[in-house]
Amino acid sequence: MMKLSLRMPVLLLVFLFTSGFVVATEIAFDPQEIPPLNERALLAHQQGDYRQAARLYQQLLPMVAQHFGEQSRERALILSSLADTQLSLRQYLQAEEYYQAALVILQAIADGRGQAIVLNGLAASLYLRRQYGKAEPLFKQALELLEQLPAPDVQNRLLVLDNLASLYKTIRRNNLAEEYQSRANLLRQVTQGPGQPADSQSR
Structure with a gap:
């Protein structure tokens, strides 16, 4: 099975319109806590501490x-982002539940x-x-939306194109694998220009 290109969780860029504490039935918190907590979660994921990232999300x-x-x-x-973290933990069913939500x-x-990203x-x-068979149409739908x-x-289009190429290599549909890999390579050349090193196709 070929490796896929996976994205990192994103930094949540938010504008907080209220100050002070928000009090609810179950939790009380300062909305200003949200951005630094998200940054901690993202850093934990980047450092490979997926369980800590999941707890923070x-x-x-x-x-x-x-x-x-x-x-x-x-x-x-x-x-x-929580789904991405569960995916890194190989908790696939949980990841899919969060992606669907x-x-x-x-x-x-x-x-x-x-x-498309989801x-x-x-x-x-x-x-x-x-x-x-279930993954293929979702990759194609993501590409169409992008x-x-x-x-x-460009970044997310490359991810999806590489993933489609990997999918077709895995199921031995080599013509389609070559088609999507060629599209990815062409997109890299167009966006990076001549003489620029190509990005790695998976990580």
Whole structure:
């Protein structure tokens, strides 16, 4: 089975419109705690401490839901980052559950880029569980959404193209594998220019 290109969780960039403490039935917290807690979670993931990252994202979820709303983009980003962390822990079913929850929100708010990123993660989890037939259409849907964006998102397009190439290599559909790998290589050449080193295709 070929290795996939996986993304890192994203830094949650938020603007806090209130000050002081928010008091709810179950938790009381200062909204200003959200950005540094998210930064700690991201750093833990980058350092390979996935369990700590997962704990921090779990801590963030009720805070973000309470401050921004259950159906907010900010909550979807935390769900997606938590899913990425569970994927790194090889907790595939949990990762897929979080990806699905994030996807519902992002579809409701018509965030095409966010949907593509989550679909790529969901497809990667299915791929790693050898559910290739389920992963394939999700990778393709992610690529289609990215190609429809008004502003190009080269980094995520490369991730999905590389993942499609890996998928087709794994299931021995070599013509399609070569097609998507060629598209990825061409995109790298166009965006990096001549003489620039190519990015690694997986990590």
